[in-house]
Amino acid sequence: MNWSAKHRPEATRPATGAAAVRPGPTPSAVPSGNLRISNGLKEFLWLISDVPHGRVLDLGPVWQSTVSFFVDKGYRVSTEDLLRTWKDFLAAEEEGFRSAPVGADALRISPSVLADKFLENALQYPERSFHGVLAWDLLDYFDPEVAPRLMARLSHVLHPGGAMLAMFHSRPAERFHRYRVVDSQTVELLAASTIAVHSHVFQNREILGLFGEFRSSKTFVGRDQVREGLFLK
Amino acid sequence: MWRKPSEGKPSSEPDNLPVSAPIASQPIDPIPASRVPSQVQAAPSAPAAVTAAAPVARATSKISSGLKINGELSGDSDLYIDGEVHGKIRLGNTRVTVGPNGRVQADIEAREIMIDGNVEGNLKASESAHFGASSRVSGSVLTPRIGIDDGARLRGKVETTPKATARGSSATAKGRESADLQPVPASAAEGE
Numbered sequence: 185m186n187w188s189a190k191h192r193p194e195a196t197r198p199a200t201g202a203a204a205v206r207p208g209p210t211p212s213a214v215p216s217g218n219l220r221i222s223n224g225l226k227e228f229l230w231l232i233s234d235v236p237h238g239r240v241l242d243l244g245p246v247w248q249s250t251v252s253f254f255v256d257k258g259y260r261v262s263t264e265d266l267l268r269t270w271k272d273f274l275a276a277e278e279e280g281f282r283s284a285p286v287g288a289d290a291l292r293i294s295p296s297v298l299a300d301k302f303l304e305n306a307l308q309y310p311e312r313s314f315h316g317v318l319a320w321d322l323l324d325y326f327d328p329e330v331a332p333r334l335m336a337r338l339s340h341v342l343h344p345g346g347a348m349l350a351m352f353h354s355r356p357a358e359r360f361h362r363y364r365v366v367d368s369q370t371v372e373l374l375a376a377s378t379i380a381v382h383s384h385v386f387q388n389r390e391i392l393g394l395f396g397e398f399r400s401s402k403t404f405v406g407r408d409q410v411r412e413g414l415f416l417k
Numbered sequence: 418m419w420r421k422p423s424e425g426k427p428s429s430e431p432d433n434l435p436v437s438a439p440i441a442s443q444p445i446d447p448i449p450a451s452r453v454p455s456q457v458q459a460a461p462s463a464p465a466a467v468t469a470a471a472p473v474a475r476a477t478s479k480i481s482s483g484l485k486i487n488g489e490l491s492g493d494s495d496l497y498i499d500g501e502v503h504g505k506i507r508l509g510n511t512r513v514t515v516g517p518n519g520r521v522q523a524d525i526e527a528r529e530i531m532i533d534g535n536v537e538g539n540l541k542a543s544e545s546a547h548f549g550a551s552s553r554v555s556g557s558v559l560t561p562r563i564g565i566d567d568g569a570r571l572r573g574k575v576e577t578t579p580k581a582t583a584r585g586s587s588a589t590a591k592g593r594e595s596a597d598l599q600p601v602p603a604s605a606a607e608g609e
Contacts, residue, residue, distance in 0.1 A: 246548070246571040251563060255577050262574040269572070 218373045219366060223404040224349050224412030226369040228316060231347040231416065232259075238315035241341070243267075243322055247364035249372075254365075262314070266306065266334075267322050271379050273302050299330040303337055312343040320363045321351040321410075323394070325380040331394060339397045342417045348398070352391060354409035356382040475511070482518045496527075498534070509543070517551050530560070532569075539573075 232238050239260045242250055246263040254261045277298065293301075317338055323331050342348060351363075360378040363371045386394070388403075391413060395401055398415040405411050477495040480486060484500035491507045499516035504523050506513060512529040515521055519534030530542040533549035540546055542560040550568035557574040565571070 246565055246569055246575075247567070248563075248565040251565060251575055255563070255575065260574060260576045264572050265570060268570065 218375075220371050220373055220406070221369055222371045222412060223369070224351070224414050225365065225371055227402065227404075227414045228318070228347050228349040229368055231414070232316040235315045239313060240316045240318065241309075241314040242318045244318065244320050244362055244364070250365040253367070259316075262309070264307065267325055267380050269306050270302060270326070273306070274298070277301075295327040295329040296333065299327075299333040302330075303333060307334075307337045307341065309341040311340055312346075313341045315343050315346045317342055317346070317348040318363075319348055319350040321353060321357070321361075323350055324353050324357065324386065325383050328384045328390075331384075335394050336397075339417060344417055346417050348395075348415045348417070350413045350415065352386045352411045352413060353382065354411065355385060477512075480519075482516075515552075517549075524556075 232240070237258050237260065239262065240254050242261060242263045243266045244250075244263070245265045245268065251261050251263070319338070323334070326334060338348065359375050360380070360382075361373040362376045363373060366372050388411075391403075391411075392401065395413070395415045398417050400416045402414045403411050404414075475495050477497055479497040480500040480502060482499045485503075486501070487503045489505040489507065490496065490502065493508070493510055495512045495514075496506070496508055497514045497516060498519040498521060500518070501520045502523050503521075506521070506523050506525045506527070508527045510528050512531065513525055513527040514531040515534040515536055517533045519536075521534070521536045522538060523536075524538045524541070525536070526541045528542065528544045530540050530546045531549070532540075532547070532552040532554055534551070535553045537555045539556045540554070540558045540560070542558075544560075545562040545564065546558055546560040547564040548554060548566060548569035548571060550566040552566075552569045552571075554570065555572045557576065558571070559576050559578055561578055563575060563577075
């Protein structure tokens with residue numbers, strides 16, 4: 185998959201009338217109600233469109249609409265609610281710590297050590313298992329020490345040429361949302377009970393560092409200042 | 418400019434099949450009619466034979482809460498699990514329902530699979546699979562049609578397969594379709 189080599193029907197469409205159709209992202213990348221026009225999703229679908237019966241990993245909760253959307257297009261979908269799994273993991277660790285006898289080897293461990301332990305059971309897929317990963321905004325909710333380890337694993341399971349869609353808030357998110365695909369350029373934001381607090385606002389250079397193993401990236405900034413990043417491995 | 422998007426909880430229709438015996442040697446209660454999901458009506462006590470004039474429902478066996486079964490379950494009776502099952506469940510032409518209290522650590526193979534409890538294992542449904550809001554599933558799902566209620570938790574792979582064509586008339590198949598399960602186009606139905 186290659187951004188420059190792929191044919192873009194939109195970019196070559198002639199302008200009609202006074203309002204020229206401009207190539208590139210749809211200008212109205214702004215939420216309408218709970219719906220969000222997502223240029224990132226549109227681009228993501230375009231990038232994985234070359235792979236017949238490709239495999240997509242959704243790191244959010246499982247939704248009928250998202251699964252149906254991809255299955256109807258011939259993709260195989262895997263879901264793993266990573267944030268929920270992380271929360272459950274932390275709760276179990278906390279419980280283990282509390283139940284450990286005083287003086288036992290129950291010292292609190294660093295986030296990076298926790299991350300390594302977490303990844304012993306999470307994201308257990310063979311190398312190059314997926315052609316696309318929908319990470320939504322979950323990286324904002326992980327400790328900055330944990331995110332790089334997650335990214336390393338995600339990069340491992342992503343096929344070369346595969347794409348990842350991630351979102352980054354420019355300020356701490358006011359509400360915790362989940363995302364589901366409505367159509368090829370629309371995602372629905374569903375307010376959900378907070379299972380994790382917003383951990384970190386990533387700067388652009390941090391994002392680039394996080395995706396250092398990827399060969400190219402493209403970012404769309406919405407009027408709500410949410411940055412949709414599309415990363416090509 | 419981009420691909421067009423396109424987007425069913427299986428209603429259950431009793432099959433006109435003879436009532437079968439419970440599928441396991443452990444005590445399995447016939448499920449009370451009031452607790453049988455959807456439209457499946459259980460026979461309170463299994464009749465010895467079914468006459469042609471009487472409306473017939475497929476027997477639903479129940480593994481009640483508190484029961485624990487280790488091993489392989491097979492047969493041709495619908496099964497409702499509200500207890501624990503470890504092993505393997507192979508009920509090819511039937512419906513398997515895991516109730517809210519059900520805990521299953523087994524691969525499940527059935528015509529219809531409906532989950533409201535906890536399942537760790539791979540699911541293979543020849544007709545449809547449905548995950549209720551309280552379902553917790555860890556494993557891969559192989560089915561022609563899938564229904565997922567909001568709140569369901571699935572950790573694993575969803576893959577579609579062509580619907581089995583050898584069994585049942587098209588009218589029967591149509592009758593089982595409902596709103597929230599999406600038929601999968603043939604183009605999407607391809608396995609690994």
